[in-house]
Amino acid sequence: NAGVMQNPRHLVRRRGQEARLRCSPVKGHSHVYWYRQLPEEGLKFMVYLQKENIIDESGMPKERFSAEFPKEGPSILRIQQVVRGDSAAYFCASSPSIFGGTADTQYFGPGTRLTVL
Amino acid sequence: AQSVTQLDSQVPVFEEAPVELRCNYSSSVSVYLFWYVQYPNQGLQLLLKYLSGSTLVKGINGFEAEFNKSQTSFHLRKPSVHISDTAEYFCAVSELGFQKLVFGTGTRLLVSP
Numbered sequence: 001n002a003g004v005m006q007n008p009r010h011l012v013r014r015r016g017q018e019a020r021l022r023c024s025p026v027k028g029h030s031h032v033y034w035y036r037q038l039p040e041e042g043l044k045f046m047v048y049l050q051k052e053n054i055i056d057e058s059g060m061p062k063e064r065f066s067a068e069f070p071k072e073g074p075s076i077l078r079i080q081q082v083v084r085g086d087s088a089a090y091f092c093a094s095s096p097s098i099f100g101g102t103a104d105t106q107y108f109g110p111g112t113r114l115t116v117l
Numbered sequence: 118a119q120s121v122t123q124l125d126s127q128v129p130v131f132e133e134a135p136v137e138l139r140c141n142y143s144s145s146v147s148v149y150l151f152w153y154v155q156y157p158n159q160g161l162q163l164l165l166k167y168l169s170g171s172t173l174v175k176g177i178n179g180f181e182a183e184f185n186k187s188q189t190s191f192h193l194r195k196p197s198v199h200i201s202d203t204a205e206y207f208c209a210v211s212e213l214g215f216q217k218l219v220f221g222t223g224t225r226l227l228v229s230p
Contacts, residue, residue, distance in 0.1 A: 004126055004160070010227075031216065033216070033217065033218075035218075041222060042121075042221055042222040043161070043207065043209075043218075043220045043221050043222035044220070045217040045218060045219065048216050049215055053214075055217070056217060059125050059217070071201075077142075091160060091161065093161075095216070105163055105166065106159040106163075106218060107163075108153075108161040108162070108215075109160050110158075110159055110160040111159075
């Protein structure tokens with residue numbers, strides 16, 4: 001069974017460029033989450049998506065960041081006009097469908113390490 | 118709002134010694150609690166989780182944790198560590214009905230021979 005796949009694993013961008021991070025969830029999982037890990041810090045929630053819907057984006061910066069999870073294909077985290085402060089590891093997680101408020105385990109991908117020069 | 122505190126940023130221990138990694142949380146509602154491990158340059162792997170029921174939870178790799186509601190703690194323990202347990206350990210919490218995880222800042226476990 002394939003786990004959560006993220007690509008690229010490493011991404012280098014110059015200031016002002018765009019970064020696109022991809023996440024393919026575990027087969028059959030319809031919920032995707034994005035987290036950011038700054039150096040020497042814990043993970044911070046960014047956004048929670050279901051197919052074609054953003055459920056909770058309370059952790060997303062107000063500008064330059066967007067996320068989508070289309071009906072077909074991977075989830076994409078897009079960062080426009082990157083700045084040095086965007087350098088971090090970005091982790092994607094997925095979980096299966098939930099009913100009755102039951103918390104399902106989130107399975108994490110290996111992360112994409114973004115370096116902004 | 119929830120928060121998670123991991124007071125120890127680093128815990129050095131000798132191989133085969135016991136270890137406890139501390140985690141305290143704050144929340145105004147009921148929560149689910151998790152411990153994840155992160156090996157260098159890898160993603161997070163779930164060690165164990167507490168949803169309800171018995172307050173002593175057993176996980177993978179010989180780890181266990183105990184939920185203490187009165188002390189709002191969820192400390193992780195292992196009776197005898199191995200060199201291969203060297204990693205970063207994260208405690209996390211989620212409110213019932215919500216899916217986002219709130220993480221602590223992590224504890225680096227350093228196991229030496």
